[in-house]
Amino acid sequence: xxxxxxxxxxxxxxxxxxxxxxxxxxxxxxxxxxxxxxxxxxxxxxxxxxxxxxxxxxxxxxxxxxxxxxxxxxxxxxxxxxxxxxxxxxxxxxxxxxxxxxxxxxxxxxxxx
Amino acid sequence: xxxxxxxxxxxxxxxxxxxxxxxxxxxxxxxxxxxxxxxxxxxxxxxxxxxxxxxxxxxxxxxxxxxxxxxxxxxxxxxxxxxxxxxxxxxxxxxxxxxxxxxxxxxxxxxxxx
Numbered sequence: 175x176x177x178x179x180x181x182x183x184x185x186x187x188x189x190x191x192x193x194x195x196x197x198x199x200x201x202x203x204x205x206x207x208x209x210x211x212x213x214x215x216x217x218x219x220x221x222x223x224x225x226x227x228x229x230x231x232x233x234x235x236x237x238x239x240x241x242x243x244x245x246x247x248x249x250x251x252x253x254x255x256x257x258x259x260x261x262x263x264x265x266x267x268x269x270x271x272x273x274x275x276x277x278x279x280x281x282x283x284x285x286x287x
Numbered sequence: 288x289x290x291x292x293x294x295x296x297x298x299x300x301x302x303x304x305x306x307x308x309x310x311x312x313x314x315x316x317x318x319x320x321x322x323x324x325x326x327x328x329x330x331x332x333x334x335x336x337x338x339x340x341x342x343x344x345x346x347x348x349x350x351x352x353x354x355x356x357x358x359x360x361x362x363x364x365x366x367x368x369x370x371x372x373x374x375x376x377x378x379x380x381x382x383x384x385x386x387x388x389x390x391x392x393x394x395x396x397x398x399x400x401x
Contacts, residue, residue: 206387217289217377217392218330225387264330268386274343275320275390277330 176201178267178278186284187255195250195281197265201273207248208266208275209239218264224248235259255285290314291380291393299399305366308396312359312380318342319361320381320390321353325374336361337383368400 177200187193199205206225210218222233229241239250248265265278290313300306312319321333323346332345336355347353350368355361365372375397379390 208389210392217291217394218379219289220389220391223387223389270386273386274332274335274345276332279329 176267176269176273176276178265178276180263180265180278180281182281183279184282184284186286189257189285189287190254193252193255193259193283193285195263195265195283197248197250197278198246199248199265199267200246201267201269202271204270205248206268206270207239207241208268209233209237209248209250210264210266210277212262212264212280214261221250221263255283257285257287259283260285289391289393291378291391293376293378293393293396295396296394297397297399299401300368301401302368302370304368304400305364306368306398308363308365308376308378308398310361310363310378310380310393312361312378313391316380316382316391317359318381318383319355319359320379321347321361321363322377322379323374324377324395328374330377333363365398370400373398373400 179198208223209221224241232238266275292311294309317338320335323331333347335343353363375395377395379392381388381390
């Protein structure tokens with residue numbers, strides 16, 4: 175069965191500092207991995223995804239994520255956090271056989287001015 | 288703007304009632320997915336339709352049902368509502384040409400059952 179873990183409920187970071195939001199997954203075979211962001215009272219917005227190839231994926235708003243197959247991780251990163259990055263972040267996984275998306279529980283990111 | 292629309296934005300109703308939530312997918316997308324987001328359960332997959340046919344079922348209660356119409360819009364019907372059904376309901380759409388395809392989410396319908 176597929177599963178996603180986001181080990182931190184909350185991440186706090188100072189504006190201008192680098193940020194990391196962690197995600198680990200479990201899936202049979204090779205995974206497709208996704209990050210979404212949810213702002214208050216809004217739907218989920220797609221940030222980036224890993225399909226194959228380069229382990230470092232670049233996405234919207236300066237975010238990037240690093241796929242690590244040996245550690246089954248797909249951590250979201252940004253070199254310099256903005257207050258406007260404060261939101262709820264979801265990691266999701268889907269197997270290559272087209273199983274349904276499985277979302278992690280979400281990590282709330284707070285960027286402090 | 289993802290291109291996925293959902294109506295209504297907010298819905299307040301009473302226990303035992305029935306409501307219908309509507310979703311229009313992005314132009315060209317054949318798949319519609321329904322999710323429930325609650326504080327204690329996170330984001331839960333309910334059901335998927337692809338080009339009018341049910342393709343996958345998740346944690347959908349028997350009191351809930353959905354359908355996708357020939358114009359590809361979808362409706363989620365919730366009946367015999369209980370207090371615990373209060374949640375945000377999202378639909379997402381995808382072209383589903385392959386498992387690598389992204390799901391794009393609508394703004395959601397916030398349901399409050401009193």
